[in-house]
Amino acid sequence: MPTIKPFKGVRATADKVAHVISRTYQDYGKKELKAQLKYNPYSFLQILNPGYKFNQEITGLDRYSLVRNRYLEFKEEGYLVEDEKAAFYIYENIDPHHSYTGIIAGTSTDDYLNNKIKKHEDTLSLKENLFKNYLKAAGFNAEPVLLTYEDRSEINQLIAEVKTTAPDQHFSTTDFNSHKIWPVTNPQLIEKIEKEFKELSQLYIADGHHRSASSSLLAQEMGDKKESYKFFMSLLIAESQLNIYEFNRQIKDLNGLNKQEFLMKLDQHFRIQNRGLELYRPSKKHHFSMYLDGEFYSLYLRKGLLKELTPLQDLDPQLLYDLILDPILGIKDLRTDSRIQYSYGKHDLMHMKERVDKREFKVGFGLFPTTVEQMKSIADADLRMPPKSTYIRPKLPSGLIIYEF
Structure with a gap:
């Protein structure tokens, strides 16, 4: 029975909203960030960059x-305005490939602590x-x-x-995304939405584990000083x-093995087929793509091993770690080992191939995407996925709707 609540969002005015919102801060390279700040x-x-x-x-x-001062200046200049009434916000995003609609609401930090909001990733206390x-x-x-449900x-x-009904805000951005927002302020409709979410047994974090954990820490620190600290903003x-x-993996070396020795070790657990220049992409779980020495290979987990898999090993990122990265390539810590790097599906296998061809890396592995069902089963079992197991969209713009404490 998760609890969600409406809140008075702070939003950019209609004439400036397309200029105000930004992608996630980490998405910007140095040159693009500098251009955005300048122009x-x-x-x-x-x-977010007050030092500029x-x-x-x-x-x-x-x-x-x-950051607080710059934010207050945006409000004083009238670029950002707080809504008069608390609302749930129906948000629709349409990009050239996908569309989705969700509800932006306040979600309970108590639900996070009580595991009504389930997690599938570990967080770092630092x-x-x-945050x-x-x-x-x-x-x-x-x-x-x-959050997903x-x-x-x-x-x-x-x-x-x-x-x-007509959206309150409807605008497009230069990345060919269309955005629509409907604030829901009608008390009866708000009550219906709250009631329907209480019928759910749990919510799942899809993206934002550290933000959730940080909000929970803040709520515990602030106690009963303010009701708004007991909730954090979510897109459901x-x-x-x-x-x-x-997320594909690229490794800088073969841990002292030559090519033939490496392939022989892989043969213990995988059926290996040399695909040559064919851009092989895995078509189902437990199949992997490998790019080595100018050629693609398909790696199929041997069927006899399928019966022995634990729920965590059913995840291809964990399987790759347990059978190849750790025992063969000597990579113990996926978070800190400098020999491994990751690139998400957006960059495709061609990006992995280019990095290996340039000799930045020795070998690359392409994975089949983790499914929602796998993500939920890990969370339900109170287990944790390996780092970089999923790259999840949608990614909501920063500054679209702001939750004030």
Whole structure:
């Protein structure tokens, strides 16, 4: 019985919203970030990069307080305005390849602590505390956690009902995305939405484990000082609308093995077929693509091993680690070993091939995407996926709707 609540969102005015919202901060390279800061005074990146105003890089608590100042300036200038009524926000995004609609709401930190909001990734305490301190100093959160739930026709019907009306905001951005927002302020409709979510047994974190953990830490620290600390902003979407992509792996060396020795070790657990220049992509789980020495290979897990798999080993990223990365290539820590790097599905196998051909890496592995069912089974069993097991879309823009504490 998860609890969600409406809140008074802070949003950019209609004439500036397309200029204000930005991609996730980490998405920008140095040159693009500099151009955005130089030529777009309305960008939310101006708030997130307060040192730009002083022509210097600022870090730590000094940065957090300046982020707060830039945010208040945007409100004072009228670029950002708080809504008069608490609302749930129906949000639709259409890009050239996909579309999705979800509900932006406040979700309970108590539900997070009580495991009504289930996790599938470990978090790092250092990152949790850093973001907790940031939220406390800045006083707002501009990037929601992505939560998913089992498809429920009653929720779909309520969303469809709202979408029959004209959106409050409708705009397009230069990345060919169309955005629509419908604030839901009608008390009866709000009550219906809350009731339908209480009928669910749990929610699942799809993306945003550290943001959830940091919000929970902040709630515990602030106690009963303010009700808003007991909730964090989330985008809730039905699991059928999630798009999960794979993270491919590239390794810098063969751990002292030559090519033939390496292939012989792989043969113990996999049926290997040389695909030559064919750009082989795995078509189902437990099949892997490998690029080595100018050629693609398909690796099929031997059928006899399928009966022995644990729920965690059913995940291809874990299987790859248990059978190849650790015992053969000597990679123990997937988070810290400098010999391994990751590229998500957006970059495709061609990106992996190019990096190996340039001799930046010796071998690359392409994986089949993890499914929603696998993600949920790991969370239900209170297990944790290996790092970089999923690249999940949608990715909500920063600054679209802001949750104030």
